[in-house]
Amino acid sequence: MNIARVLLPCLLLVTGACHRQTATADTTPPPRAVRAVTVVQGPAEAPIVATGLLATRDEVQLGFKTGGVVHSVAVRSGDTVHAGQVLAQVELAEIDAGLAQAQASYEKSTRDLARGRKLFAEDVITREQLDDLGTAATVARAQLDAAEYNRGHAQIVAPGDGVVLRRMVEPGETVAPGQPVLSLSQSNSGHVLKLGLADRDIVRVQLGDHATVRFDAYPQRRFDATVIEIGHGADPRNGTFAVELEIADDPNAPKSLPSGLVGTASIVARGAGATRSYLPLTALVEGDQRAMTIFTLHGDVVHRQTVAVAFVADDRAALVDALPADTRVVTDGAAYLADGDTVRVVE
Numbered sequence: 001m002n003i004a005r006v007l008l009p010c011l012l013l014v015t016g017a018c019h020r021q022t023a024t025a026d027t028t029p030p031p032r033a034v035r036a037v038t039v040v041q042g043p044a045e046a047p048i049v050a051t052g053l054l055a056t057r058d059e060v061q062l063g064f065k066t067g068g069v070v071h072s073v074a075v076r077s078g079d080t081v082h083a084g085q086v087l088a089q090v091e092l093a094e095i096d097a098g099l100a101q102a103q104a105s106y107e108k109s110t111r112d113l114a115r116g117r118k119l120f121a122e123d124v125i126t127r128e129q130l131d132d133l134g135t136a137a138t139v140a141r142a143q144l145d146a147a148e149y150n151r152g153h154a155q156i157v158a159p160g161d162g163v164v165l166r167r168m169v170e171p172g173e174t175v176a177p178g179q180p181v182l183s184l185s186q187s188n189s190g191h192v193l194k195l196g197l198a199d200r201d202i203v204r205v206q207l208g209d210h211a212t213v214r215f216d217a218y219p220q221r222r223f224d225a226t227v228i229e230i231g232h233g234a235d236p237r238n239g240t241f242a243v244e245l246e247i248a249d250d251p252n253a254p255k256s257l258p259s260g261l262v263g264t265a266s267i268v269a270r271g272a273g274a275t276r277s278y279l280p281l282t283a284l285v286e287g288d289q290r291a292m293t294i295f296t297l298h299g300d301v302v303h304r305q306t307v308a309v310a311f312v313a314d315d316r317a318a319l320v321d322a323l324p325a326d327t328r329v330v331t332d333g334a335a336y337l338a339d340g341d342t343v344r345v346v347e
């Protein structure tokens with residue numbers, strides 16, 4: 001009995017101690033799951049950012065050779081057209097009257113010339129008079145050719161397969177010669193973004209420079225583009241230089257990008273060396289541009305580090321001082337870390 005009285009308290013003490021140790025072990029938090037990326041190197045200078053309008057590469061403005069009253073417009077914006085299809089026509093009454101007058105003048109001049117040749121053979125008229133009749137016939141023939149040409153161009157014909165982008169006039173309106181009536185995009189011509197760059201930016205751009213483009217209509221997408229044209233003269237209206245970016249084909253892009261979309265381009269000038277470290281904006285935890293906090297990964301332990309941001313390019317920050325090329329930084333989950341925390345990196 002005495003032995004039992006002694007052993008029972010001891011057993012209770014041991015059991016309690018084991019329970020406390022188990023409870024303590026159970027409360028140790030597991031490593032926090034985070035995502036991490038490797039720092040990349042990029043241009044030392046900030047990209048050139050500009051806004052422009054989307055257009056098709058082979059966009060053409062169609063109009064009538066001669067002015068007049070619009071008789072009909074057979075298509076509307078968005079319609080698909082085929083090569084040779086009649087798209088619009090002006091009233092023909094005045095044009096037909098001019099053609100008839102030119103035809104009559106030509107026929108009269110040929111009759112006069114034939115009669116003049118007979119009279120010249122009979123020595124009734126001089127060589128000079130005969131030459132004048134020949135000149136009159138030649139002029140009449142040229143006028144008839146012009147009238148026939150105008151009659152043949154009293155309608156607008158599609159130069160190729162494509163889509164109508166804009167319809168500028170309606171039947172009954174009076175148009176001048178060459179005035180745009182329809183804007184047509186030829187099929188499979190691709191898209192370009194037309195920009196206007198300031199003089200300080202145009203000197204940095206080269207043909208072939210890479211760019212990324214974003215449209216407000218597709219805020220979650222980025223389109224790759226390439227500089228294909230650079231203007232060599234400033235627009236006198238605003239002092240900017242014209243630049244065109246060709247939008248790269250993307251099978252995952254929307255099937256139709258409407259002409260006229262507003263796009264923002266970020267052009268990476270090739271003259272800028274790859275001397276800065278770039279990391280995702282999600283890796284920046286707190287601070288201001290001169291002192292931002294990031295967490296670098298060393299094995300399964302993170303260390304707090306302060307960096308300065310030189311500029312922001314799209315969704316990445318370029319740092320003032322470069323980090324080692326193989327540096328890994330925490331992105332998702334960085335806001336919940338402290339210096340020295342153990343983490344578990346997930347893909």
